[in-house]
Structures are given as C-alpha cells and as structure tokens.
Amino acid sequence: MKKIDKSVADAYFREKTRNMIVYFVIWFLVSFGAVMIAEPLSEISIGGFPFHYFMGAQGAVVTFIILLFVNAKLSDSIDKKYGIDEEKNVKLSEGKSLDH
Numbered sequence: 367m368k369k370i371d372k373s374v375a376d377a378y379f380r381e382k383t384r385n386m387i388v389y390f391v392i393w394f395l396v397s398f399g400a401v402m403i404a405e406p407l408s409e410i411s412i413g414g415f416p417f418h419y420f421m422g423a424q425g426a427v428v429t430f431i432i433l434l435f436v437n438a439k440l441s442d443s444i445d446k447k448y449g450i451d452e453e454k455n456v457k458l459s460e461g462k463s464l465d466h
C-alpha cells in the first residue's frame with residue numbers, strides 16, 4: 367500500500383474533523399436547542415403537538431438519520447478527493463489476506 371504524505375494526511379483529517387464538529391453542532395442544536403427555547407416554540411404546532419415536543423419525539427431522530435446519510439456521502443467524496451478509495455484498497459490487498 368502506498369504511503370501518504372504528512373501534509374495530505376493532515377489536510378484529510380482536518381477536513382474530516384471539521385465535518386464532525388459541524389455534525390456535533392447540528393446534533394446539539396436539534397437535541398438541546400429545541401428544549402432550551404421550548405417556551406416560544408410551544409406556540410407552533412405540528413400534527414396537533416407543540417413544536418418542541420415534536421422535535422424531541424420525531425424531529426431529532428429524523429435529523430440524526432439524515433446526518434448519517436450526509437456523513438456517508440461526504441466521507442466518500444473526501445476519501446476520493448485524497449486518494450483513499452476503497453476499491454483501490456481491495457485490489458491492492460487481493461490475495462494478501464486469508465478469508466475466514
């Protein structure tokens with residue numbers, strides 16, 4: 367397997383870390399932000415339930431699932447951008463490991 371330059375590896379992990387920080391900020395805002403400002407949000411109604419209740423019961427879960435898909439797509443594009451391609455790694459390692 368080829369070695370990666372330190373500058374390329376640093377840029378790769380910087381980009382991955384930045385994305386994780388963005389995901390954690392979105393997670394925090396969806397999970398705790400709706401609770402922190404629940405009083406004004408209780409005037410808004412979705413399906414007969416106050417908005418802060420809806421976000422706690424359904425909105426947060428849906429947001430987390432969307433974040434999972436976004437993370438998978440962005441991670442794949444970042445991997446390809448920096449030459450970390452799963453298909454290449456499989457081809458390089460063919461015949462070098464035992465199948466169990």
